Amino acid sequence: MAIAGFLVHAEAGQSERLEAELAEIPGISTFGVHRECYIAAVAEAPGNSMEDLLHRVHGMDGVLTVYVTSMTVEDELVV
Amino acid sequence: MTVSRRKFLKGSAAALALGMVGSPACALAAAGQEESVDRWVKGVCRYCGTGCGVLVGVRGDRAVAVKGDPDNHNAGLLCLKGAMLIPVIYAEDRITEPMIRRGGKGSPLDKASWDEALDFAAGAFRKAMDAGGPDAVAYYGSGQALTEESYLANKIWKAGFRTNNVDGNPRLCMASAVAGYLTTFGKDEPMGTYNDMDAATCFFIIGSNTSEAHPVLFRRIAQRKESSPDVKIIVADPRRTNTSRIADLHLSFVAGTDLALLNGMAHVIIREELDNPRFYSRYVNFVTNDGKPCAFEDYKAFLAEYTPEKVQEITGVPAADVIRAAKLFAESSSALSLWCMGINQRTRGVWANNLIHNLHLLTGQIGRPGASPLSLTGQPNACGGVRDTGSLAHLLPAGRMVANEKHRAEMEEFWGVPKGTIQPKMGHHTVALFEAMAKGDVKAVFIHCTNPAHTLPDLNALTKGLETAFVAQTECFMDAETLKYADVVFPAAFWCETEGVYGCTERRYALTEQAIKPMGNCRPTVRILMDFAEKAGVDPRLFPYKNAADIWEEWRTLSKGSPYDFYGMTRARLKKESGIKWPCPTEDHPGTNLRYVRGEDPLVPVNHPDRLFFYGRPDGKANIFLRPYQPPFEPADKDYPFILTTGRVIDHWHTATMTGKVPELQKAYPSAFVEINPVDAQKLGISNGDRVVLETRRDRMTFPARITDTCMPGLVFCPFFDKNKLVNRLFHHAVDNASKEPEYKICATRVYKQA
Amino acid sequence: MRIDVKRTIRVLAVLLLGVGAFFLYLDRAFPKVRCEGAHLSVPEKYADCVSCHAKSTARATQDWKESKHGAMLVKCVVCHGEPDGKGSISFSANPDPATICARCHDPAMRRMAAKFGGSADCSICHPRHQNPLHSDAYQHKTPSGKTSF
CATH class of the missing domain: 2.40.40.20 (Barwin-like endoglucanases)
Structure with missing residues (x-):
């Protein structure tokens, strides 16, 4: 089980919509839009699919880039 | 209850992410707020020979913004250098006080008053002339100087000091293009304009990295290509630069072998019967390499050895590409050639220029919209300021030559000086000038608006002259290499701190109006030149001007009736419009796009029997020169490969x-x-x-x-x-x-x- | 389940302090490694935005490279300014069209406004960084062509 904190840098005017879209994705919790373009979020996914999840976020419409701020992988936490 | 491990991890991940938002790395300054502007002052960019029109935004007494002039040829566009001109004006190392090296070369530069500095320089010039006559002094000018400055300096040195040691940095960049136009067409300067870029269907770009040296023109070319799939672009350059991004055909030739390539293209054009006998039989003389008249058959025989296969051997360009380039050029409805330093800065630069003109004359791709050989000028005012005013060692204003007695007499009369004032002997060209300085023949030089200690070739040898001669210099920035050798430094007003005209690549003269006052103790260069000349013993009646506008008035009057006629460009008109293209003989003339063309060029009689008239040449015809390929001065060899x-x-x-x-x-x-x-x-x-x-x-x-x-x-x-x-x-x-x-x-x- | 309030509060307080201390540390630590540090160039090396941003904002960079701005070498700093704030153009990740785009495109913007009524946001029809060399400039385009990480 991996837990990653990240910031999504959104294109202008897209952040509200993106935050809503992100919150819909299973395993992702969002923590608000900051400075009008950064969405703070945490993703939780099995270790071998975390990368794909982040790729998916990066490829979303309106996403400029994703800054991963932390990544923790815990083998004992079995979901 | 314990906080679960998972909750802890998620909580800290969130906190970290949130923390990063607060970090300076992600801090954003407020979106660039352009300071509000009181007025916009019209001018020309300080940089390259494209000559983009700019508007300088002034608030109070400061220049705060620059944007493109929508009414000039660049239609409001600028490249990144022009767009960021403001910080240059307010650079910390602006020279704002005169300086003197009191202790001689090697001692530090000290601040001085204007009188001190001018007296010091004038004294050194007088001393030099007492010892060695008028030719012991010189002026080294610049294609970045204003037209009025160059015209004035040329007059002062040639008719005042009476030496023809007047040269400038255009010798280092455009001299070959000048000689190319002169030998082929009889007069300097291109016959087309940027408008040709909007009509051409084939662009032949050779020896030019247009995308980096003339970015706004590159955009115009790219836009033309986008507008029509028929538009083809050939880029010939040993480097595959960013310019080639828009090329349909890139020709990489071994540096220096382009003469063979150009002759090869001519060979193919004749072989494929794409030449235009109707055109050249009417408008062209064929001339051997040593200047003797010959015939088309001789030209064809001369080109016989430049087969595509032979050209491939010499240049490395595949034979098929030579053929393709020739066909693209000749078969297109309008072919426009553009070239710059790759062709000019060569020991065979004049020949290379002639060979480009040959292609246009052979095919008749000339004198029509989009069909023209258009030499790109490097500096903003090499054309208007130096070439047209004749501020070179062998020239006099408006296409006159120092060696021509009639021309000298004309200038002496116009300038009101006794007959015989102007020396018949050519002065030193740039390289010879610095060599003469090293030898001690030239003892004092006035350097204006250029940095020869950085830009001369073979610096170790040629800077020796700067070490021995007395150097008076105008300079705006402390980090110029030449300052190391200056004995006196005059702080000149920079760019929009003074008013004056720039003449760019396409024969467009445009006025930069004064936007702000000169910084510190800076003075306009025309003022510096006049004060200096008077102190150095030149009769002040030679320069009875209050300001640059007076000088313009005289130069405008002089041009009347010459092949460089711009009499119609009064100061008032230049203030109103965003540049005008000469010939422009009257105030109501709109300017000329197609030179030498009946009905377009006001200097061609309206009832002239032929459509084209190369009036710069005695017989009205242009020359095709039989120029052979010769390698450069120092090609690669086994020791220096x-x-x-x-x-x-x-x-x-x-x-x-x-x-x-x-x-x-x-x-x-x-x-x-x-x-x-x-x-x-x-x-x-x-x-x-x-x-x-x-x-x-x-x-x-x-x-x-x-x-x-x-x-x-x-x-x-x-x-x-x-x-x-x-x-x-x-x-x-x-x-x-x-x-x-x-x-x-x-x-x-x-x-x-x-x- | 019994909730030990006191203990929970204590743990949360420690957590908060720890987290607070941690991001205070992050704020100050390793300036050269963080993205702000990367904008300080080593004088000898060729440094511009593209070399890092080709990785960090790959799509925008690729779009720019293939666009007219890329071909014309309208580099990042012309619109965005310098991130260390010491440049001649104020830094902005989202430049304001009225000031930045207008600096070069003012005549065209006025023509647009006269014909079709202006838009405060040019990128509605001219997507940011995307003005491909071969596009029809007047055709409405939606952002497309995502590139990978």
Whole structure:
């Protein structure tokens, strides 16, 4: 089980919509839009699919880039 | 309850992410708020020969913004250098007080008053002339000086001091193009304009990195290509630069072999019967290399050896590409050639210019919208300021020659000086001038608006002259290399701190109006020149001008009736419009797009029997010269197996005394590097960033390597802007016999990794 | 389940302090490694935005490279300014069209406004960084062509 904190840098005017879209994705919790373009979020996914999840976020419409701020992988936490 | 481990991890991940939002790395300044502007003042960009119109935004007494002039040819567009001109005006190292080196060369420069500085310089000039006569002094000017400044200096030195030692840095960049136009068409300057770019269906760009040296023109060419699938672009350059991004055909030839390529194209054009006998039988003389008249059959026989296969052998360009290029050029409805330093800065520069003109004359691709040989000028005012005013050692204003008695008499009469005032002997061209300074023949020189200690070729040899002669210099920025040799420094008003005219590539004269007061104790150069000349003993009646506008009035009047006629460009009209293209003989004339063409050029009689009239030549016809391929002065050989070439990068202008003050531009290219082809790099064991030694017969210098396939194998490239890497030290100073322009584009070098 | 309030509060307080201290540390630590540090160039090396942003904002960089701005070498700093704030153009990740785009495109913007009524946001029809060399400039385009990490 991996837990990653990240910031999504959104294109202008897209952040509200993106935050809503992100919150819909299973395993992702969002923590608000900051400075009008950064969405703070945490993703939780099995270790071998975390990368794909982040790729998916990066490829979303309106996403400029994703800054991963932390990544923790815990083998004992079995979901 | 314990907080679960998972909750803890998620909580800290969130906190971290949120923490990063607060970090300065993600802090945003408020979106750029352009300061509000009181008024916009019209002008011309300080940089290249494209001559973009600009509007300088002034608030109070400060210039705060620059944007493109929508009414000039650039339609509001600017390149990144022009867009960021404001910080240059307010650079911290602006020279704002006169300076004198009281203790002689090597001692420090001290502040001085204007009178002190002017007296000091004038005294040195008088002393020099007492010892060696008028030819012991000289003026070295610039294609960045205002037209009024160059015209005034030319008059003062040739009719006042009575020496023809008047030359300038256009000798180092455009002299070959001048001689090319003169020998082929009889008069200098292109016959087309930028409008031709909107009509051409084939662009032949040779020896020019247009995308970095003339970015706004590059955009116009790219836009033309986008507008129609029929538009084809050929780029001929030993380097595959950013310019080639829009090319349909890129021809990489071994540096210096382009003469063979051009003759090869002519060969194919005749062989494929794409030449235009109707055109050349009417408008063209065929002339051998040593100036004797001949016939088309002789030209055809001369070209017989330049088969595509032979050209491939000499140049490395595949024979099929030579054929393709020739056909694209000749079969297109309108072919426009563009070239710059790759063709001009050569010991065979004049010949190369002639060979480009040959292609147009052979096919009749000339004198029609989109069909023209258009030489791109490097500096903003080499054309208007130096070439047209005749501020070179062999010229007089408006196309006159020092050696021509009638021309001298005309100028003496116009200037109101006694007959015989102007010397019949040509003065020193640039390289000869600095050699004469080293020998002691020229003892004092006035250097205006240029940086020869950085830009002369073979610096180690030619800066000796700066060490011995007395140097009076106008300069705006403390980091100019030439200041190391200056005995007196005059702080000149910079760009929009004074008013004056620039004449760009397309024969457009445009006025920069004064936007702000000169900084500190700076003065307009015309004022400096007049005060200096008077103190140095020149009769002040020679320059009865209150300001630059008075000088313009005189020059405008002089041009009347000459092939460079711009009498219709009054100061008032220039203030109203955004540049006008000469010939413009009357105030209601709109300016000329197609020179030499009946109905377009006001200097061609309306009832002239032919559509074209090359009135610069006695018989009204242009010349096709039979110029053979000859290798450069110093080709690669077994001891020095690489060719070194130099050139520009988009972010820097010349010696970077201006662009180096703009943080964005300086950061993009803080220092020089050497471009090496990956194939060569691998053989030499060089990786990106490695320190590489370039060693020529003159000197040895080290550069960080940039591995890129821009250069073809066997060629290395260095930009010349870096004052800490004076790459011109590596070059020889061989010049073209006719134009006296040095060969900055080719020398032989060793390349190896620093131990 | 019994909730030990006191203990929970204590743990949360420690957590908060720890987290607070941690991001205070992050704020100050390793300036050269963080993205702000990367904008400080080593004088000898060729440094511009593209070399890092080709990785960090790959799509925008690729779009720019293939666009007219890329071909014309309208580099990042012309619109965005310098991130260390020491440049001649104020830094902005989202430049304001009225000031930045207008500096070069003012005549065209006025023509647009006269014909079709202006838009405060040019990128509605001219997507940021995307003005491909071969596009029909007057055709409405939606952002497309995502590139990978």
